[in-house]
Amino acid sequence: MFRISLMAAGLALTLAGASMAAEKPVLNVYTYDSFASDWGPGPKVEKAFEAICDCDLKFTTAGDGAALLARVQLEGKRSRADVVLGLDTNLTARAAASGLFAPHGITPENLAVPGGWNDPLFLPFDWGYFAFVYDKTKLGTVPHSFRELAAAPDSLKIVIEDPRSSTPGLGLLLWVKAAYGDKAPEIWKGLAPHILTVTKGWSEAYGMFLKGEADMVLSYTTSPAYHLIAENDNSKAAAIFDEGHYMQIEVAGKMATAPHPDLADKFLKFMMSEKFQSLIPTTNWMYPAVRLKEGLPKGFAAPIPADKALILSPEQALVARDAALAEWQSALSK
């Protein structure tokens, strides 16, 4: 009785989801959740690509970049994914080592990513800088470096994401590491009194910041653009740090086991095109990977200069990660 009702429930619930366009080949793109959401680039990307590919683009989502990689690793060689979109360079060394990805064979042109690009497995589709975002109407003295932040009165509170469960959290860990190397533990010790709390993900942290729980939140330099463009609210700003800002470069790659390798290639090419890239700024709220003909949308601050960009190479990031995490944990557990 139990099993029958389970099957009946399953049937009833899945019928609605059954695909109608069964004849066309299906391109499976794995991505993180907010990319495919109604407010992200996903729906527009799907429409634009389906107009030229004679295929059905289907998104499959995992929580964020790291969850995405874990998912692909879990599926391994049986994976039905064609393209994985949404890893970042802090993850690509591990992704490459898994042997699950195939070379893309594309030489990107007109690239806007600081520092150039030569990864044979992954192509960048957008990028941004991690930064602490604050409310101009509320925060009087804005710190302009980690040291200034550490020296600020204890009442200045920041909320950050946990590196173990969040991409920006890991970004901050590597930011401090890239800027201060062996001195990173000292910086963390200085920051500790200001860290109100550590959240599981970006949403929780940003939500708490907007509710006035903390004075600053770890986010992106492009976050204020969202408030300005979508909400006509210019009160939010990103604090620019003298040490420079750690970059997040988001990438996509083709699976070695892709059921539709040709479509996957076509999609990666499309990803680097003006059509796809022009969607990025006001849907994913990041900088596009290529220079747009029209330039950045109004309200989007120009990126901080490339010489202020900090980043560890994928291999460095992989090596630095575990030690940096241990330092972070011990500094904040005191």
Next chain:
Amino acid sequence: MAERAEQVITPALVAGLGAAALVAALSLGTVAVVAGAAVSPMRLGAGDWAALKFTLSQALVSAALSCALAVPVARALARRSFAGRGLLVTLLGAPFILPVIVAVLGLLAVYGRGGLVSAVLVHFGYAPLSIYGFRGVVLAHVFFNLPLATRLLLQGWQRVPAEHFRLAAQLGMTTRDINRVIERPILRAVLPGAFATIFLLCVTSFAVALTLGGGPRATTIELAIYQAFRFDFDMGRAAALALMQFAIGALAAVLAWRMAQTRAQDPQLAPEVHRWDCAGFPSRVADSLGLLLVALFLLLPLAMVLIDGLRGIALLDGRVWLALGRSVLVALASAVLTLLLALALGLAAVSRRQGAIAGGFESIGFLSIAASPMVIGTGLFIILYPLVDPASMALPVTALVNAAMSLPFALRATLPALRQAEATHGRLADSLGLGGGMRFRLLHWPFIRPAAGFATGLAAALSMGDLGVVALFADPDAATLPLYLYRLMGSYQMTAASGAALLLVAASLALFAVFDRWGRAAR
């Protein structure tokens, strides 16, 4: 008894075995699958022992505090009748079924640095409240679980026959005498189980503990499991941690059973008992004040969710209703599944009078409370991925896993009622030759209907709010309401998200209330 011993294999036993196998596969089986898929050996890291320590200490304190506070609250509710008492009891159920993220933001809106209490403090020149740290974790867990403890204790009070309170009145017992003669035995019977349940719920906590814990000190085992999957992709360690969590669960369950004293229960229920010992002014003031404080503590954050949500609800479009529809479907399926599982296990447990087998069915039903949602989801994914598209299974898997997670509560609610039915009228049913369906309909169902209503409502509501279990099965084109809510938040749509949160809370509460009322109707 001889008559029934002839039937060795009864339908009840078969159904019970089936349900037990399913639950065991979901909870322990998935750990085995994850361990089997691991390339790394099953071992623990140095940080994991710190996680164990933190997990245990916060869970112990949270459970102890929840139970300690629940005693006066349940007592006050049991001995006072006032307008709105029923509504208050229903609303007290709300925090327990709130989605984690909604509850945390609601709590912070009251007790946070930018919350109501801090605003008042700052206004009068004091420093804002600081709740982050161990106390924040405990505060949040008490917020979630005090209502559950209260509800469980209240059920204990309601099992006391009305004559006992009358007898106490006639014998001129003081409040203190009643406490010793009537209430303490109730507490001895109910508290260990309530404590163990809440302890285990706090053991598997993750996002709440992290967010309010203020930093990596507040790392629970469940967070370590999450880290093992997502950050290290070390499934051996994940499996080892999951087993550690099971061991804690088993230990807690055994201790609870040892401490709990079972006693004969009388069938007469007295929902609101008039009490003569506590008509005095001081005791009335104490009860009213206690209830008021607890109501404020629990309902203010809910009120903040409401106020916040009203602004956001206008920003929602039609898609949110689709998501709501899916969630309600999942919740209903999950509720029905929970009830079927609980009945299958419960009936199998009472159909055997020998302790070992009955105890076996019972303990299997409680397995899933110590299970790691992350491990269940991953294990199922490993099994199902080669066979089907996980996204196409999103809703059935959500319903199934949520049903397994709600099963311990459903069993805790229905099993005592089933036992009572067998104890008081089992022989009558035997003598009338009532077996199978008739026995269930005439003997068991009337007794367990209120408990079944409560349990089904709880399962439906818990299923509405939960999403963590099935992230791997999420279907991007058919989001449930919690997923939709997280997506809004992940896309800067915080105001709309609070609208969705309000909708989620309202729908969960409504589902709970409908089932609960249905259970209590027509006695």
Next chain:
Amino acid sequence: MILQLDKMTVRQGDFSLSADWSVKRGTRLALIGPSGGGKSTLLSLIAGFFEPDEGRLLIEGRDMRGVAPGRRPVSLLFQENNLFPHLSVARNVGLGIRPDLRLTREQHEAVERSLQEVGLEGMGARMPAQLSGGQRQRVALARALLRDKPLLLLDEPFAALGPALRAEMLDLVAGLLERTGATLLMVTHDPRDAERIADQTALVSDGKVTPPMPTARLLADPPAALRAYLG
């Protein structure tokens, strides 16, 4: 007069019950009538679990309005659940002396004596679950005996027992009353019980309690309502 019901009425929703009569000390009064007629309600009123909506209720000449059940000179035996299942027989009886059970040696002896009087000698250490239904009600009776209140109310505590055992219990009650001089109000649905023990009987039906009459006379020439009940 031990008990006076002075134009007393109580209402519970649609149901109402009124009585206007009194009972002399030492009377044994049976309350008879159809179930749902209000017999138990009347006992609950006297015991103080409800208050009358109109009129007065006096025990030993004292108006009982506002007097808590425990302060009324009354002992009431329920149909069931007279004992706390987790307390031993002796402790259940001992509650009748001191609810906090801090008993002196003499009080313990008194408990044992009253158990003896109801025929449960040496059973003080047993738990209620180990006793038969009749024995359990004997324990309750022993407690009532020990409390020694002038008014004993029985709400059909022996209804579940067989005829022989019931008769035995009634005789036991009668014997005890003989010795203590207490007044008895007893709910019953069986006229034979009334005949056996009660010198007076009152009919409870249609929301009214008729004034008590001698049992023999009432049963010899029953009014219409009682005839309908007796069938």
